[in-house]
Amino acid sequence: MYQHLYQRFLQANAGKQHFACHSHHYWPDVTRDAMLAYWDDSARLVDHKWQHIFSERVPHTQQLIADILNLPKPEQIVFAPNTHELVLRLLSCFDWQQPLRILTTDSEFYSFSRQVKRLAEWDSVTVDYIATEPFASFEQRFCQAAAAHHYDMVFCSQVFFNSGVAINDLSAFVQKLAASTDAMLVIDGYHGFMAVPTDLSQISERIFYLSGSYKYAQAGEGCCFMAVPADNHYRPLYTGWFAEFGTLSADKTAQVQYSSDGYRFAGATMDFAALYRLEAVLSLFSRQGITVPVIHQYVQGLQQQFLAQLAALQHPLINTARLLCADVQQHGHFFTFRLDSSEQVASLAAALQQQGIETDYRANRLRFGFALYQLAEQFDLSCLKHI
Structure with a gap:
């Protein structure tokens, strides 16, 4: 079919x-044409390709993702080569020399679990793990744990990579969490995006949602993204010059400035061939009603x-x-x-x-x-x- x-x-x-x-x-055939298009744009535009990428390719891909996830503000989506870079940027919003407490599960992917395990070697960092099994009671147990202590970050997958088990109603789950904690809420949606129907419209202002092109988006490695709540005031320590877009004319002697949209969490120069591939796949599916x-x-x-x-x-x-x-x-x-x-x-x-x-x-x-x-x-x- x-x-x-x-x-x-x-x-x-x-x-x-x-x-x-x-x-x-497997990648759809359109990804090969996308790779060639990136090469051709680079040859044709040279240094001017960045204006083309950030004025046309990035906004179009943001809109395609926003349409799939029912996100009201496409500009709140930021791209990175991998989710680990985005995870570390989120963690860098906190002062690691001060007490930092994180709630998560025993079933998170290595890009997060390895990093927080290393951080927990510091006396100032505490990581609490909730077992995903038994699956039937997980959501209740996790929400109860979130309410039991003051947490700085709460991190959980939409679909657990080591079992395939999914949170059935992500919106309701997040709303329960939000009612019990004021922590930074992060959802790893890598095995959910483009696989499980997902509507973030009711929770977009409360969660950071991570995903990327490598799994069910079918565009290969190298283009991950994060949907960022609007009007947040986090100032990640791990920051790159892309995060200055819109503030490049500001006084550089003043405090470090950040973009007012999702690119507040941006890094620096990346290979946008992967974004071209992702754009091509999502455009194909949109045209064909898939x-x-x-x-x-x-x-x-x-x-x-x-x-x-x-x-x-x-x-x-x-x-x-x-x-x-x-x-x-x-x-x-x-x-x-x-x-x-x-x-x-x-x-x-x-x-x-x-x-x-x-x-x-x-x-x-x-x-x-x-x-x-x-x-x-x-x-x-x-x-x-x-x-």
């Missing part, structure tokens, strides 16, 4: 069943077909008993199976790869992802009978 959009990647990987799309998603609800419904159909095949095969390891959450209504676009050990997972993933089935794993968790370029009728898991 949608395979014609991905011909180059599909041809380059003929004979494979690619279930690692939550890790490295909305996030359309994508989500299609993927949920794939997931149901996948589970039906597993039920018929009765594999001792890859089965619904090992699936962390079997309810597709509470899921992002990948399934996670918990096995007995990391060695067992690595061995099974290698055996599947030999049969042309690409998966992805972390420790003792094996992950299968789903995407528009898959067809349910082409799923063939029969090799599991012999593995």
Whole structure:
């Protein structure tokens, strides 16, 4: 149905069943043209390309993202090469020599979890972790924890990278948090953006929302973004000259100035080829009416077909008993199976790869992802009978 959009990647990987799309998603063909367009603009405009990028490409991409997330102010979106840069910029809003307390989960991606673990080596920094399991009570337990202490930052994923479990109603969840704490609220939406229908209109003035192009936005690495609450007064210590846009004529002997929009959290010069790719993919989907609800419904159909095949095969390891959450209504676009050990997972993933089935794993968790370029009728898991 949608395979014609991905011909180059599909041809380059003929004979494979690619279930690692939550890790490295195939790119639509338009991304190749976008890469060439960036080169051509650089050759044609040279130094003047920056005016073109910031007056046309960036605003257009901001608007495309704002339309998807129902954000009222596209100018509040800022770009960076990776989410770690944005995470560190948020953390740098606080004085690390003074007591700093952070609430998060035990299931955050490494760009955040590694950084705060390192920060917590300082006596002044305390990080409290709430277990995501049992999933059924997580939201209640997390909101209760947020109200129990004074926190400076509260950080949580929309879809947890190590399980695929999603917060069903993000807006309601954030509103509960906001009612119990005045902390900086940060949502990692990397596995939710362009996968799970997301409406930020009611919470855009309260959260920092992080995501990027590498996963379900299908545009590859190098272009992450953050939706920033309007009228905030944070002054990140980790700041670059892009954050001075709109204030470049100010007196440089005065206090460091910041942009009045989302670029308050900007860094410095980056390779905008990735933004060109993201713009191309989101423009393609907009033209063809491929909305996030359309994508989500299609993927949920794939997931149901996948589970039906597993039920018929009765594999001792890859089965619904090992699936962390079997309810597709509470899921992002990948399934996670918990096995007995990391060695067992690595061995099974290698055996599947030999049969042309690409998966992805972390420790003792094996992950299968789903995407528009898959067809349910082409799923063939029969090799599991012999593995």
